[in-house]
Amino acid sequence: MTTHFIGDTATLTGRSLKHVTRSLDTIITTCVMPIAFLLLFVYVFGGAIETGTDVSYIDYLLPGILLITIATGISYTAYRLFQDMQGGIVERFQSMPIARSSTLWAHVLTSLVANALSLVVVVGVAFAMGFRSGANVLDWLGVAGILLLFTLALTWIAVIPGLVAKSPDGASAFSYPLIFLPFISSAFVPTASMPGPVAWFAQYQPVTPIVNSVRALLTGQPVGGDIWIALAWLMGVLVVAYAVAQVIYRRKVS
């Protein structure tokens, strides 16, 4: 039954994209908090923060804000999946002769599109606030690629609570720690300015190399070794989350 995998996944993705476009408030609420952080840090705290670089603070800050946007956005991925599982529509799909994994992939692809929309909104607001980048097309493609991989990895994490949660709150609460991870990284201030153990954590957690890579690409700096550490983290998280999600999905639906 894999012959229809692509067609069925496309049909189901079209369906859940309609869910996104019919509840555009989810895109807005995804953007509200990152934009609030952007305003707060640029206009309130930013003046007092020493980044040790000559880029403007908004340029320094934006990569971390983009990661927070994605971490917020994927809670809706979990929520949409949870709703489907509760509503019985998944049972209908599973009793039909359609490719088994299409249901899950449709949610994953929808998550990529919804998060891309949110990122465009947040970058737009940042532009209005004075964010500028000298990045060329290749640099932007690199940024897009890293953000896509980050979204994909976090989406597969989000699939897990979406499948196992008992309540809508439970389905989305998992994202809070992910949203706050950038605060203990190089996203807002250089890690060197933090006290010992915190600095150590910030230095070695995955958000720091990801933020550093995106920042380097956007500010036209050499990316250095951070990009490889970032990619390794992203691939690692992606593979593990994907495998766990698949195991749970199989157990749930068959």
Next chain:
Amino acid sequence: MTTSQPSPDAVAPSTRQLAPPSPAIRVRSITKSFKDVQVLRGVDFDVARGSIFALLGSNGAGKTTLVKILATLLKPDAGSASVDGFDVTRQAAKARASISLTGQFAAVDELLSGRENLMLVARLRHVAHPAAVADELLARFSLAEASGRRASTYSGGMRRRLDIAMSLIGEPPVIFLDEPTTGLDPQARIDVWNAIDGLAAGGTTVLLTTQYLDEAERLADRIAILHQGRILVNGTLAELKGLLPPAKVEYVEKQPTLEDVFLALTGQAAAEDAAVDHADNAAEAHERRND
């Protein structure tokens, strides 16, 4: 089909006539427990092709569990079941191509319109003209007016009708209906009954569960009662009635039933006319498929 076989065209019709008609649904010694609750303790029955089989049983008897097993959504602990000749656990993908399920609780997409829901299923079933199929079903289930509205704004009965309509797409040979008319008004019930009659007339096998005994009487060729994990009785209505002492003859004044009154006041005539058309449409649709 292998080409080496000698004149398959000459052989096929005669073998088809000789072979005993295999049942559309075959259930053998199915057992199923949830943790310490033993729900099914060895269920056996067959359902003949093109017939309507009603499964009765009190709340919690295991009707939904059995339907889910037959619809490949749950695995039995032991025993076997096949649908349209395909084993539901070992040939699940093939079994799914032969069935359609209307679960106990409406499984419609609330954010999509009625029409979009039907189109979605039509696309997933790869039917040739999804839009035409959707429009035909909207008309047949009196949903044409509400077709552009989100299903979340539908009444419970409208949602149920949409749910049933979604299950008819692709004309699968076997249909499971888990309490199809619960929550429907008397007219909608008659519409659904006529649709079910039409399906069976066209050769579709229907297994339905119900709490309404009159529904089983009205529709079913055979009726089975599921009780304490087993099929207590299984037979035609006449056979089931024969299990009790012969009928007493009593003379009672024939009062109109509440249903008679309800239908008279809310325009039964119109409903019946429409219903007859529906049944004809369904039969035609099946003839077209069989051609």
